Amino acid sequence: MKAEDNITEFKTTAWSAGPGCHGGCGQKLYVQDGKLIRVEGDESNPWSQGRSCPRVLALTQYMYHHDRITTPLKRSGARGEGKFTPISWDEAFEICEKKLKEIREAHGAESVIFCQGTGRDVGGPISFLAYSYGSPNWCQLGLSGHSCYTPRLAAMKATLGDFCVMDASQFLEQRYDSPEYTVPKVIMVWAQNPPPTCPDGFFGHWVVDCMKRGSEIISVEPRHTWMSTRAKHHLQIRPGTDAALALGMLHVIINENLYDQEFVRKWTFGFDDLTERVQQYSPSTVAEITWAPKDTIIEAARYFARAKPAAIHWGVPVDMTPNSPTVAQAIAQLWSITGNIDVPGGNVIARPSHGVTTYPYTTEELVELYGQELIAKLNAKRIGADKYPMVKGFRGWAQPDMAIDQISSGKPYPIKAVWIQTANILGGQAARMKLHYEALRKLDFVAVVDLFHNPTTMALADVVLPAATFAEKDSFRSWWAPLAVIQKAVQVGECKSDWEINFEMAKRLNSGVGKKFSSVRDLINQRLKVANVTFQEMINRGSWAMPPDGPSKPYRRHERGLLRADGKPGFNTSTGKVELWSKTYEAWGLDPLPYYTEPVQGPVSTPELYRKYPLIMIAGTRSSLFFHSEHRMIPWLRDKLRHPFVEVHPDTAKELGIYDGEWVYIENDHGKVKRKAKLSLTVHPKMINTMHGWWMPEQVGSEPNLFGVWQYQINQLIPGPQDSVSGFGGGQYKTTLVKLTKIEQGESEYV
Amino acid sequence: MSEFGLLIEYHYCTGCLACEVACQQEHNHPASRTGIKVTEYVMETPTGLSIDYVPFPTALCDLCAARTQRGEQPSCVKHCQANCMRYGRVDELAKEMEKKPRMVLFKPR
Numbered sequence: 001m002k003a004e005d006n007i008t009e010f011k012t013t014a015w016s017a018g019p020g021c022h023g024g025c026g027q028k029l030y031v032q033d034g035k036l037i038r039v040e041g042d043e044s045n046p047w048s049q050g051r052s053c054p055r056v057l058a059l060t061q062y063m064y065h066h067d068r069i070t071t072p073l074k075r076s077g078a079r080g081e082g083k084f085t086p087i088s089w090d091e092a093f094e095i096c097e098k099k100l101k102e103i104r105e106a107h108g109a110e111s112v113i114f115c116q117g118t119g120r121d122v123g124g125p126i127s128f129l130a131y132s133y134g135s136p137n138w139c140q141l142g143l144s145g146h147s148c149y150t151p152r153l154a155a156m157k158a159t160l161g162d163f164c165v166m167d168a169s170q171f172l173e174q175r176y177d178s179p180e181y182t183v184p185k186v187i188m189v190w191a192q193n194p195p196p197t198c199p200d201g202f203f204g205h206w207v208v209d210c211m212k213r214g215s216e217i218i219s220v221e222p223r224h225t226w227m228s229t230r231a232k233h234h235l236q237i238r239p240g241t242d243a244a245l246a247l248g249m250l251h252v253i254i255n256e257n258l259y260d261q262e263f264v265r266k267w268t269f270g271f272d273d274l275t276e277r278v279q280q281y282s283p284s285t286v287a288e289i290t291w292a293p294k295d296t297i298i299e300a301a302r303y304f305a306r307a308k309p310a311a312i313h314w315g316v317p318v319d320m321t322p323n324s325p326t327v328a329q330a331i332a333q334l335w336s337i338t339g340n341i342d343v344p345g346g347n348v349i350a351r352p353s354h355g356v357t358t359y360p361y362t363t364e365e366l367v368e369l370y371g372q373e374l375i376a377k378l379n380a381k382r383i384g385a386d387k388y389p390m391v392k393g394f395r396g397w398a399q400p401d402m403a404i405d406q407i408s409s410g411k412p413y414p415i416k417a418v419w420i421q422t423a424n425i426l427g428g429q430a431a432r433m434k435l436h437y438e439a440l441r442k443l444d445f446v447a448v449v450d451l452f453h454n455p456t457t458m459a460l461a462d463v464v465l466p467a468a469t470f471a472e473k474d475s476f477r478s479w480w481a482p483l484a485v486i487q488k489a490v491q492v493g494e495c496k497s498d499w500e501i502n503f504e505m506a507k508r509l510n511s512g513v514g515k516k517f518s519s520v521r522d523l524i525n526q527r528l529k530v531a532n533v534t535f536q537e538m539i540n541r542g543s544w545a546m547p548p549d550g551p552s553k554p555y556r557r558h559e560r561g562l563l564r565a566d567g568k569p570g571f572n573t574s575t576g577k578v579e580l581w582s583k584t585y586e587a588w589g590l591d592p593l594p595y596y597t598e599p600v601q602g603p604v605s606t607p608e609l610y611r612k613y614p615l616i617m618i619a620g621t622r623s624s625l626f627f628h629s630e631h632r633m634i635p636w637l638r639d640k641l642r643h644p645f646v647e648v649h650p651d652t653a654k655e656l657g658i659y660d661g662e663w664v665y666i667e668n669d670h671g672k673v674k675r676k677a678k679l680s681l682t683v684h685p686k687m688i689n690t691m692h693g694w695w696m697p698e699q700v701g702s703e704p705n706l707f708g709v710w711q712y713q714i715n716q717l718i719p720g721p722q723d724s725v726s727g728f729g730g731g732q733y734k735t736t737l738v739k740l741t742k743i744e745q746g747e748s749e750y751v
Numbered sequence: 752m753s754e755f756g757l758l759i760e761y762h763y764c765t766g767c768l769a770c771e772v773a774c775q776q777e778h779n780h781p782a783s784r785t786g787i788k789v790t791e792y793v794m795e796t797p798t799g800l801s802i803d804y805v806p807f808p809t810a811l812c813d814l815c816a817a818r819t820q821r822g823e824q825p826s827c828v829k830h831c832q833a834n835c836m837r838y839g840r841v842d843e844l845a846k847e848m849e850k851k852p853r854m855v856l857f858k859p860r
Contacts, residue, residue: 039776040829041830051769051830051832052773053767053769054767054768054771057769057773057776058772195765195766195832195833196765196766196767204832205765205767205832208763208765208832208833209834211763224802225802226765226802226804229799229800229801229802230762624766624767624768625768635781636771636775636776638782639782640768640771681793681794681795681800682793682800682802
């Protein structure tokens with residue numbers, strides 16, 4: 001904190017509400033008379049090095065928006081009527097405490113599901129609240145197959161023993177100038193256009209930084225993007241066929257002896273089995289499956305394997321392929337057998353900085369925080385744990401597709417309430433959105449914590465609790481490095497942080513909580529203890545600290561005995577090696593080797609449906625202006641992208657008689673959704689591309705309109721359940737078949 | 752007349768629009784006004800599709816006079832996520848421009 005001319009500067013870390021994202025950027029907040037007046041990138045923060053995105057630069061408009069919810073609210077009309085009455089925090093906490101205690105008494109704690117959205121700061125406090133209450137059901141409800149990073153994380157943990165991330169020098173204080181760092185010669189960017197996205201634990205423009213320092217790009221991408229147009233090789237694959245491509249590249253690399261023979265001999269298990277498996281995936285077979293040309297597949301595989309170091313950066317569509325954990329396994333094998341694991345400029349092992357846990361990523365972290373006994377007890381009742389060994393064996397999620405079916409059916413046990421925290425389930429992540437709407441409306445009790453009214457608060461909430469942005473709260477972050485803290489700069493209305501809300505609720509629901517922690521600050525300090533630092537010390541040193549030498553700092557930790565509990569060299573797997581033939585997958589009843597399966601619907605698996613709906617829809621394309629379903633009410637952002645559009649190839653549009661800028665329906669058996677047609681050469685003629693998360697804050701919020709969500713929410717068309725035998729992955733967000741039709745005049749009020 | 756300008760290496764401009772909102776915040780412009788505006792160009796070429804973005808300083812651009820007087824970078828330059836914008840004396844920027852292709856130099860004032 002630095003004060004000058006009545007203006008105080010706070011150096012902090014942006015994570016969650018505000019920009020909304022997975023975060024990590026260092027920002028300076030300027031406060032005058034208790035009000036935030038300006039945001040400026042913090043040059044001294046190694047993550048973002050002074051840069052900012054449009055959403056964080058619009059923070060003042062977000063925080064002080066006239067629609068912001070600034071007091072707790074109680075529903076005073078029928079559900080969906082839009083009538084809410086302001087109440088005190090005491091009354092709000094009392095209502096929630098009473099309801100949740102009654103339900104626990106009558107039906108057991110498992111009958112309440114604790115829901116979050118994407119991977120943000122809320123992950124720590126919501127799991128804390130769920131476990132303090134005694135419910136095993138912590139869930140990204142609506143996100144089919146938990147198809148966002150969890151499948152990739154599970155695959156890496158099972159086969160490599162740890163998580164890996166492309167090395168953009170993010171673990172090093174001097175970043176690109178660090179003497180031990182080398183920029184990747186080649187970066188294979190798999191299923192992402194990093195600049196407009198906010199990848200998990202990664203700053204999208206780091207890839208651009210590397211390109212400027214000499215990295216060449218291989219782009220695996222069904223669309224043409226900024227990144228693909230700057231790539232040496234562009235593999236324009238059919239959505240959902242990623243496993244075939246990865247296996248085809250492995251085929252080339254193994255059969256042409258382009259792999260790192262020493263690494264494979266010393267550090268891998270099951271190479272011969274993998275060699276045998278990949279023989280089924282010759283480049284010509286793969287070309288036929290993926291629609292990418294055979295020669296490009298061969299050339300790209302050679303180019304990747306010959307580059308030292310090379311890295312792979314991947315995106316969420318990998319999690320939305322059929323049987324995603326096997327897809328992630330195959331892609332991870334590409335960086336493994338080429339010897340690019342935990343080397344400078346390769347794919348480095350990513351552990352939470354200093355060993356601090358904010359948002360539990362593994363079963364081990366959950367056990368560390370909550371104890372073996374509680375976790376084992378919760379697993380017995382966790383939705384999906386009995387059906388899917390991977391869901392049981394990795395992390396602590398309830399399986400979302402089964403969860404919504406269970407809410408509908410009441411079997412095997414009834415669900416009575418949901419606690420939804422900063423997740424607009426109906427306007428955002430929910431595949432089979434109508435089913436979610438119908439099932440959740442019937443619950444006895446719905447509490448929603450959020451910053452703005454949205455289709456979810458409006459349709460479902462009995463109580464709404466106003467949450468804080470990152471500028472209004474104390475919190476901490478270790479995803480992956482640096483270790484960082486978030487400090488409160490201002491107070492807006494009566495808003496509270498997720499930690500404050502959940503700590504207070506947890507104390508009321510579990511008498512042990514208050515004995516263990518005296519305050520949120522005390523809880524944070526206890527979590528930071530392993531780093532031998534306090535919250536205040538972290539603030540004093542500028543809000544961040546890079547990992548010290550040890551398990552959370554690269555490189556070559558497998559050689560130095562830093563990865564395993566026994567202190568021996570090797571990877572953190574049962575064999576001590578990278579398991580190309582996965583013993584963990586075998587134990588989970590899955591194929592230990594990677595394989596390809598067709599998407600559940602598509603030109604190959606459902607030719608008849610394909611005739612009826614001849615376009616493959618890629619839903620969920622990103623814009624830097626909005627994070628998922630947020631920010632549509634922020635003038636500086638919305639004015640730059642007023643209407644939800646669908647990208648259509650000009651040839652396809654011509655065939656359908658659709659003009660540029662015309663309103664159209666995207667349609668399939670699940671419904672129809674409105675979009676403005678944007679004719680664009682960037683999209684394949686057999687595909688369309690559109691954003692998700694659209695609802696209209698400027699429209700009527702109460703039923704039946706619900707901010708226009710029924711007209712614009714694209715995930716209504718996404719079928720379920722997940723297309724994955726493991727329970728994780730296979731949300732059909734990128735592979736659903738649709739058609740486009742013109743909207744006749746007078747058909748809609750809001751066109 | 753100012754001796755200063757903006758050099759933009761548009762090969763690396765990703766179209767993220769941070770410059771536009773940075774400008775709007777700095778000058779407290781309403782949503783309809785901005786001192787810098789990014790345009791997208793998509794085109795078929797003999798070697799494949801090209802996608803480019805170019806930020807253009809509008810009539811409202813004052814090169815962040817207040818900031819540069821304090822010795823700071825203009826807000827758009829400071830926050831550019833691709834680090835592809837430079838502020839400086841036009842003669843120096845023009846020399847810089849000789850080194851690489853796909854750049855544009857603006858002298859808004």
